[in-house]
Amino acid sequence: MQRENLAIAFTPADSPASQMSEQVLVDRIRAGDSAAFDEVVRRHHERLIQFVYRVVNDPDDAADVAQETFIKAHRRFGEFRGHAGLFTWLYRIAYNESISLLRRRKLRSYLRLGSDGTVDQSWDPALSxxxxxxxxxxxxxxxxxxxxxxxxxxxxxxxxxxxxxxxxxxxxxxxxxxxxxxxxxxxxxxxxxxxxxxxxxxxxxxxxxx
Amino acid sequence: MPNHLHPNHLHDDELIALASGEGEAPKHLKDCPRCALRFKEFERTLALTTTSMPQMEWNPLQSGGFMHQVRRGIELQSAPRPVPWWQPALGGAGLMLVVLLAFQAAVDQPALEQDSLLASESPDTIDFDEEGLSRILVDGSTGFEYGETVLNDEDDELLILIDAYLIDTATEDELMMSLGDLTEDGVGAAFDL
The missing domain is CATH 1.10.10.10 (Winged helix-like DNA-binding domain superfamily/Winged helix DNA-binding domain)
Structure with a gap:
């Protein structure tokens, strides 16, 4: 695939989408509006990354899992019924992805492929x-x-x-x-x-x- | 009656719920030093863990890169995947192989049946089997070379998949799926979080 085909245009943070309610965003995503999905990512990614970080205990993995969460959410958006809030649904995907990552980590440790199986203790807290x-x-x-x-x-x-x-x-x-x-x-x-x-x-x- | 069995004492779960802000503290909590102390411990536990739990450093400048990666991932997954030129050829070859094997098996079947008939008429064969069985049961020896392992089908499949994983021809997900199927197996249980 040609790399230039992947040119990505971001929706500016002060776009009309930033003012929309969650329900309107959901409706627009269902209608294929990519700007609405960008807005969902913009609104929720920081909280989601912090949540994943507390589960997987590694900053790089946390960012990767959060990223994969949004990509999966986009792919499966048709499955979102709206019974729970959008963020609850994102949390569910993020939690499952986190557990999947921890299983892979454990597997790598079992197969002795680099990881020593210990929990990464590399917290880098911002001290205030x-x-x-x-x-x-x-x-x-x-x-x-x-x-x-x-x-x-x-x-x-x-x-x-x-x-x-x-x-x-x-x-x-x-x-x-x-x-x-x-x-x-x-x-x-x-x-x-x-x-x-x-x-x-x-x-x-x-x-x-x- | 020992102090911890006192019927009015609050259970740990009740104390945790109260320390978490659920419900109202009963009068007993004010009157009972034991429950009050334990309640304070849970309260302090929650205070420490919620105020001192480290946060991941996240610079707002990182958000742009993060969103770019998400968008790129979405674009990549929605783009049609090109089919490698060799895939249809490989499919055809595989089909041909299956047909040939089926044909070979059909040709060999009468010969195998004849061999089986001859073997059942030979007392030597029976003696050999009994001897082999007693060797396994009494000596613990299987007759296999050192380092060889007797595997059942599931183990065999798993080891083949692990080999494939090690040389990068199988994905972790495929391997995990296989482990998930082996819930009764010790290896499967080891990965169950």
């Missing part, structure tokens, strides 16, 4: 702290411990915790994303918090503050 170097170090240590605690959780529990606390999603919405019952989601959430408490307790972070 004072100039006090002690405070900076403490904050960094705290983040590392919280990150290590989160890494203890299985991917599904990480995803549930992330959706509940970072996306303010209800257990019902999370259940729709994961394709599980609300009760199962609640049980997984409680299990995740119990595990986090246990880990943080072992590291002394839950000791009474002086």
């Amino acid at each position: 702290i004072d100039d006090d170097p002690t405070a900076e170090m403490e904050s960094e240590q705290l983040q590392q411990q919280v990150e290590a605690a989160a890494a203890q959780l299985p991917p599904r529990q990480r995803a549930i915790f992330s959706m509940k606390h970072f996306e303010d999603m209800s257990h019902g919405d999370i259940a729709r994303v994961l394709g599980r019952s609300e009760g199962a989601v609640r049980a997984n959430y409680f299990h995740a918090v119990r595990k986090l408490r246990q880990y943080l307790s072992q590291t002394g972070l839950l000791d009474p503050q002086p």
